[in-house]
Amino acid sequence: FVAEDLEQCAFFTDSICDQLFPRTKQIVLSYDSGRWVPRLREPRNLYGISPAGHLSLIRWPHQCEVIRDRIEHIDWIPREPEPLYQPTGLELEPLYQYPREGTVVYLADEANEESCFMYSRVGGSYPSKQVIAQDWDNTLNFEARFESGNLQKVVKVSEFEYQLTLRTDLYTNRHTQWYYFRVTNTQAGMPYRFTIVNFTKPTSLYNHGMRPLLYSEVDAKIHRVGWQRTGDEIKYYKNNLGQDGHQYFSLTWTFQFPHDRDTCYFAHCYPYTYSNLQDYLAAISRDPVKSTFCKIRILCHSLARNIVYVLTITSPSESGKEAKHKAAVILTARVHPGETNSSWIMKGFLDYILGNSGDARLLRDTFVFKVVPMLNPDGVIVGNYRCSLVGQDLNRNYKSDLKESFPSVWYTRNMIRRVMEERDILLYCDLHGHSRKENVFMYGCDGGEQAEMPCLHQRIFPLMMSKNCPDKFSFPDCNFKVQKSKEGTGRVVMWKMGIRNSYTLEATFCGSKLGNREGTHFNTEDLESIGYHFCDALLDYCDPDKSKYYLCLKELEEMVKQQAKTNSENLNCDSDASVTDAILDKDSR
Incomplete structure (x- = not known):
């Protein structure tokens, strides 16, 4: 033997x-x-990643067909903010065309044939066949079987018009919003129309001027131009496709490809994949300076056995142990895989906190940062919008004891409990994207009876954010009410565990309504800047000189008084408690 x-x-x-x-x-x-x-x-999840930056291969659900190409895009920022689309009122509303009325030119295998996730494999399953057009035809060729891609079916309606159906989140029949797909065999200068026909939300930022994103490989290679906004005649509307009691909505837009025989991509928001995160973490682990104060460890493995990483960032002490007097700050992101803007904010935060500026060193000297940059790697990999591979929203299951079903949120909650036993936690923040509102804003939690002035101290950090980022962050859009339907979210669970400053930070998929950025889209630089401003607000919040803190508190008290006066005049109600309730009740998610 x-x-x-x-x-x-x-x-x-x-x-x-x-x-x-x-x-x-x-x-x-x-x-x-x-x-x-x-x-x-010992199991491998007790170790950090190797100093060489070797990271695990990506695992897919076994029935997912995956092409071998690794998709990469260059970073690029437009010289000027890209304007929102201005509706003319003449936009068309194409009817849903049943497949028999057109030609199916792309059809991915149905990954939801099994009712639940079974097991994973490295690299997924390579396809044996695909329904596509012939090369000699002028028909566009579509592909989405790559990391974070989402497209189920494409029907060619006419020479330059295509009807697209998105795949639902795996093992569900819902949550269609994220899209990311590739197109080849393009013709420049021709008026194409795409219509996505199976959205389920009745409202959308596309009716507020948001444009889809387009990436041209020719433009990237020749002109070093990356993702840019595209589209005219943009309309989001209720269509004529009703099925099983569900009403569906369409997004339609027209555009022209910039080059013949180009390879182009379309996306709902700037993609940020699990591979992008792994590359970023590998670069940190190889950096001789950053790796001394940023330790990358394995928090747990996902359902498909992809690694969920946790970063510990703090200045090393002489003993090599984290000083007990330092308070902790907890950041998490990407619990909803289609909210890619949260990863760009996280990248901005990490770029800043790992930098060599005096303020970054001060923050590392003052705090221990615990960061989980991607809570739902499985969902990110397969191109889900909201769910993990159990077909559930992880951000409604932070109270769950089902470790095997919800490992990333279970281990995150337990990690935070261990941190609380060692030190104070100043702040917890979970980063998200928002599909219906413009601007950047925060959701917090009521102060309740424990606070000296209910509901005001928890508002100070968001107010500081708005002052540091007045053209993007909107304090009036913030909300601090705890709804019953949100009791399983990270924000509420951490608050009930005892973290007073517990927030969800929401960034729009669209753009700003504030200052000189009104009427423009956010780009990746804008999103990354939110991470920088988060650090600025943290410095202001913890400044030994408490003048900014108390100025913000005084401003909040004036807001309550002014609201009390307004409500008293309009509603004949001058109770402070009623005023506070009125403030809290507005516009909660």
Whole structure:
């Protein structure tokens, strides 16, 4: 029984077990004194990533078809903010065309044939066939079977018009909003129309001027131009497709490709994939300076056995241990995979906090930062909008004890509990994207009876954010009410665990209604800047000189008084409690 036989046997056994259950123990065979000696090794999730930055391969649900191409896009910022689309009132509303009325030119295998997630495999399943047009035809060729891609079916309605159907979140029949797909065989200068026909939300930012994103590989190669806004005759409307009691909505737009025979991509928001995160973390681990104060560890494995990373960022002490007197700041992002803007904000935060500025060093000297940059890697990989592979919204399950079903939020909650046993937690913030409102804003939690002035102290940090970022962050859009339907969210669960400053930060998919940025889209630089401003607000909030803190508190008290006066005049109600309730009741998510 030679070593090669043993290795082949182990590989075969692992390949079978790998399809059925995740490993919880690892057996290593050492050759000693003429025989193989088995010994147990600690599970890999107790280790950090290697200093060389080697990161695990991506795992997909076994039934997902995946092409081999790795998709990469250049970073690019337009010279001027891109304006929103101005509706003319003449936009068309194309009817839903049943497949028999057109030609199906793209049809991905139905990944929802199984009712639940079974097991994963590295790289997914490579396709054996695909429904596409012939190369000699002028028909566009579509593809979305790459990381974070989402497209189920395309029907060619006429020579330059296509009807697109998005795939629902895996193992659900809902949550269609995120799209990201590739198009080839383009013709420049021709008026194309795309219509996505199976959105489920009755309202959309596309009716507020938001444009889809277009990426041209020719423009990227020749002109170094990346993602840019595109589209005219943009309309979001209720269509004539009703099915199983569900009403569907369409998004339609016209455009022209910039080049012949180009490869182009369309997306709902700037893509940020799991591979992008891994590349970013690998660069940190290889950096001889950043790796001294940013430790990258494995928080847990997802349902598909992809790694959920946790970063600990703080200035190292002489003893090598985290100083107990330092308070903690907790940041998480991407619990909803289609909210890619939250990853760009997280990147901006990490760029700042890992930088060499005096303020960044001061923050690292003052706090211990615990950061989970991607809570839902499985959903990000497969192109979901909202759910994980259990077909559930993780941000409604922070109270759940089902560790096997919701590992990332279960381990995040327990990690925070351990941190609370060691030190104070100043602030918790979960980063999100918002599909119906413009601007950037925050949701917080009521102060309740514990606070000296209910509801005001929790508003100070968001108010500071608005002052540091007046053309993007809107304090009037903030809300601090705890609704019953939100009791399973990270924000509410952490607040009930005892974190007074517990927030959800929401960034629009669209743009700003404020200052000189009114009527323009946010780009990746704008989103990253929110991460910088978060750090600025943190410095202001913790400044030993408390003058800014008390000025904000005084301003909030004046807001309440003014609201009391207004309500008293309009509603004959001058109770402070009623006034506070009126403030809290407005516009909650």
